[in-house]
Amino acid sequence: MMRTDEELVARATAGDLEAFNQLVTRWERPIYALAYRTLGREEDARDVVQEAFLRAYRGLRGFKGQAKFSSWLYRITLNLCRDWIRRERRAPIVQVPEGTDPMDLADTHAAPAESVEDLVARREMSAAVARAMAELPEEQRTAIMLKEYQGLTFQEIADLLECPLSTVKTRLYQGLSVLRRRLERRQAEEATLRRATWESSS
């Protein structure tokens, strides 16, 4: 029977290390995804995830269950990411695959049903989204990441970020509006480029 987070937290607090290992196994991927999307670099994300779980372990006794364990972990991770960015004095870095060889991609990442063209298009869209997200103000970016990629409710985001519900909705609205404009512009530019290429070749 799968134990709930609360049960595992109680056991881990009582000294059951295996219970904490189970919590890590359960939450490592979402936490890594949040750290990676916030920082944009794999090695930074790995360091932050390590540190986040260490802090969580050390702070277990202070966690009274006033929030969900996952929300608590997200908060630790976001704080660490914020410190990390401040310490590095830089904006989040976006890893954009440059000079991507489609055949390499096809060898390593392609799903059987996905063509190389689709794969390249998806990777380009991924990079475009990452770039657009990196340009957003931090509050909007965080709200969108927690909503879109971590699947939190408006209320959970408000609790985690300690701001009113209406603020969360405003940040999401503004962030999505900016993303929409940027991604639509990119798509328009790509369409223009494709048309120009097609006209010059024909």
Next chain:
Amino acid sequence: MCNERERLIGYVYDECDDGERRAIEAHVEGCGTCRTEIGGFRRVRQDLLAWDVPEHDSVWRPFAPARIAPWWRDVPGWALAAAAMAMFAVGAGGGVVTHALVPHDAAAPAIGSNAPAPVEVTAADLAAFEARMLGLIQQGTTASGPAIQRVSMTPQERADFEAEIMQRVLDLQTGAFRDHDETWRVIARDFTQQTARVNRLSDQVEGIQSFMQSIGYQGR
């Protein structure tokens, strides 16, 4: 509705109650701007799905129960004291063994022969024994034959172990006698010193035994 577009966010994410959903749907039917807005948000959400996270190995090394204290911290004090006495006995028994190894006036029993007779050990015997052992060890380490090798413990572990035993014995003694007079403290201190001496002797005996094994000595 068009002036409160944040409300559309609840609709886009399906986080609004039925009443609000119906109100928004009714408004959107007649408002092209809001309809376009909602459509745009849905497309952006679709695009956001493209942002993937690279595959990665687990960054977490699972906790394993770590032994923070040396294993002998788990051993009761009385057992450590008993171990110290046992080492003393081994040391004393080793004295018999050395009779077979070193030149001696009296005939000594060979290793593996009859059990040694009980030996009375005085302070003078111990001092002589210690001097003899030191000489043998020195001889063994400077000889051309194989050097003495300790396989059971590193020097640091041995030193830690001895220190631990002495500390435990001292703790026992001083703890038990804390409220008694100075005489007991002196006894406890002397006992500690004797324990340390016994440990040293045992150490030397073990070294000699290793040396004997290393040169293949089987007894006379």
